[in-house]
Amino acid sequence: MTLLQALIIGLLGWMSSIYSPVLVGGLGGWYTLGRPLVSGMVIGLILGDVKTGIILGAAIQSLYIGLVTPGGSMPSDVNFAAWIGIPLALVAGAGTEYALAISVPLSLLGVAAVYTTVAINLYFVHRQDALIDAGKLDKAINIPVVGQITNFVIRFFPIFLINYFGADFATKMINIMPEWLTNILQMFAPMLPLIGFTLLLKMIVKKKFDLIYFVFGFFLVAVMNLDMISIVILGALLAYVLYKANNNKEVSL
Amino acid sequence: MAEEKNKLSKKVIKKAYWDWMFFNLSVQNFERMEGPGIIRMLGQVKDELYPNDKKAQQEMLQRHTIFFNTEPYLGCIVPGIVLGMEAEKASGGDVDEEFINSIKTALMGPFAGIGDSLLPGTLIPILLSIGMGLCKNGEIIGPLFYVIAFLGIMFPLTWFLFSYGAKAGANAAQTVLESGIKDKVTNAAEIVGLVTVGAITASYASVKVGLVYSSGEMTVNVGEILEGLFPKLPVLIMAFITYHLMVNKKWSVGKMMLLFLIISIVGYFTKILIL
Numbered sequence: 001m002t003l004l005q006a007l008i009i010g011l012l013g014w015m016s017s018i019y020s021p022v023l024v025g026g027l028g029g030w031y032t033l034g035r036p037l038v039s040g041m042v043i044g045l046i047l048g049d050v051k052t053g054i055i056l057g058a059a060i061q062s063l064y065i066g067l068v069t070p071g072g073s074m075p076s077d078v079n080f081a082a083w084i085g086i087p088l089a090l091v092a093g094a095g096t097e098y099a100l101a102i103s104v105p106l107s108l109l110g111v112a113a114v115y116t117t118v119a120i121n122l123y124f125v126h127r128q129d130a131l132i133d134a135g136k137l138d139k140a141i142n143i144p145v146v147g148q149i150t151n152f153v154i155r156f157f158p159i160f161l162i163n164y165f166g167a168d169f170a171t172k173m174i175n176i177m178p179e180w181l182t183n184i185l186q187m188f189a190p191m192l193p194l195i196g197f198t199l200l201l202k203m204i205v206k207k208k209f210d211l212i213y214f215v216f217g218f219f220l221v222a223v224m225n226l227d228m229i230s231i232v233i234l235g236a237l238l239a240y241v242l243y244k245a246n247n248n249k250e251v252s253l
Numbered sequence: 254m255a256e257e258k259n260k261l262s263k264k265v266i267k268k269a270y271w272d273w274m275f276f277n278l279s280v281q282n283f284e285r286m287e288g289p290g291i292i293r294m295l296g297q298v299k300d301e302l303y304p305n306d307k308k309a310q311q312e313m314l315q316r317h318t319i320f321f322n323t324e325p326y327l328g329c330i331v332p333g334i335v336l337g338m339e340a341e342k343a344s345g346g347d348v349d350e351e352f353i354n355s356i357k358t359a360l361m362g363p364f365a366g367i368g369d370s371l372l373p374g375t376l377i378p379i380l381l382s383i384g385m386g387l388c389k390n391g392e393i394i395g396p397l398f399y400v401i402a403f404l405g406i407m408f409p410l411t412w413f414l415f416s417y418g419a420k421a422g423a424n425a426a427q428t429v430l431e432s433g434i435k436d437k438v439t440n441a442a443e444i445v446g447l448v449t450v451g452a453i454t455a456s457y458a459s460v461k462v463g464l465v466y467s468s469g470e471m472t473v474n475v476g477e478i479l480e481g482l483f484p485k486l487p488v489l490i491m492a493f494i495t496y497h498l499m500v501n502k503k504w505s506v507g508k509m510m511l512l513f514l515i516i517s518i519v520g521y522f523t524k525i526l527i528l
Contacts, residue, residue, distance in 0.1 A: 217451025
C-alpha cells in the first residue's frame, strides 16, 4: 500500500466514523460511507480492485448488519473493522474468511476508541458552558467544530498507521498460515454472519411466529434460488396482504 | 401572535436543519450526549431570533446546556420542535423557559426508541440486505443501490420531519406519537425485513455437513442427503440454534463466537464439516 493510499483510507475512515460531521453527519458518513458494503467499494476503488473490495465489504457487512447504537452505547464498532480489515485483506490477497476473522479484534479496538472519545469530549462540553457564561457565544457555537479533533485523532491515525505499516505484515502472516488453520477459518468465518443476523432478528421479531417470515425468505433463496429484487417484491406483497387482512378483521369485529 | 412577527422563516429552518444534520454527534460525550449539538443549532440562528440582543441570545443558549439524546435523524423532529418553540418565544409568544426544556426532555426518549427501531433497526438492514443480495460476485450495483436508496429516502424525510416539527411545534409530536402511523409502517417493514434477512442468511452464511456413515458395504452420505432434501438446511438449523442461544439464553456475542470456533475445530478434525 502506498503512503497516499493509506492517507486517503485514513481520511475517509475518519469521515465515516460515527461522530464525524463532515459528510452531513451520519447521513453521508456513518450510515452511508461507514457501511462496510459501501466502504468496501470505495476501498476497492482506492486500491485498484473494486470487485474484491465489494466482496470483502459485503462479508464484513453481514456481521454488522444489525448494529444499533442506542444511547451512545457501542456494542461493537464497525469503523476499524471496515477501514482496516478490508484494505489489509485486500492487499494481502486474502479471502473473506480472513477479513471476517480480523474484523473481530478490530471491532473491540474500535469500541475502546469510542469510549475514549466520549470521555475526552467532556472537556469540550465544559468549555462550551464556560464560553456561554462568558458571553463568547460564537466561540461556544464553534465547539462542535473544534471538538471534532478528538474523534479525528482517534480515528485517522490508527487507520492510517495500521494500514501503512501493517500491509506487509498481514501479507506475511497469511502466507505462513498452515493449511489446517486456513481451513478451520474457512469453516468458522461463514458462521459469523449468523450472529449479525440474530442481533437483527432480536430487534425485529416481536412474537416467535414472526420467524416464519425469516424461514420464508431463507427458503426463497436456498430452495427456489430467487434473486433479491423478486424477494423484496414478494415480501412487500406479503406485507400488503397481511395488512389488508388485519384491517378487514378489525372492520368485521 | 401576528404572522409577520413570527421569526420562523424558511431560511432559519434550513440553516438550523443543516447544522443539526452535520454536528449532532460531533462532540458526543458521556455527560450531555447531543446537548452541544442543540446549542450549535440554536446558536447558528441566534441573530435571526434575537437580532442585536446579546443578553437574550445568551439566555437561550444557557437554558440548553443540559442533557439531550435522541436518534438524530428520524428523531430530528425533536430539535425541529425545539427550534419552533424558541422561535415562538423570540417572536413574543408566551412560552415558558421550563416548558421548552420539559417538552424537549419528554420527547427525546420516545423518538430515540422509534428512530433506533425504524432506522438502524429496520430501514438500513433492509436496504443493505437488498444491496448485498445484488452483489454476491462483487457487482458495483449492490453498494450503489444502497447509497442512492438510503440518501434518496433520508434527505427528504429528515427535512420533512425537522421542518414539520419546527412549524407545528409541540403538537407535531402528539400527532406522530398518537396517529399509529409508526405501528403500521413498522409492521409492514418488519415483514419485508424478515423475508430479506432470511434471504441473505441463505446466501451469506454457510455450514456444510460432510458426514459419511459407512457400515460394511453400505455408505450413506448424510450431507448429500440433507442437501437433496432441503438445500442449506444445516445453515437454517444453525441459525435457529444461534437465535435460541442469543435471544432465549442471552448469550453474548463473544460466547457465541467461541462456540462457532469450537464447532469449526471439532468439525474440521472429525470431518463432520466440509468446506
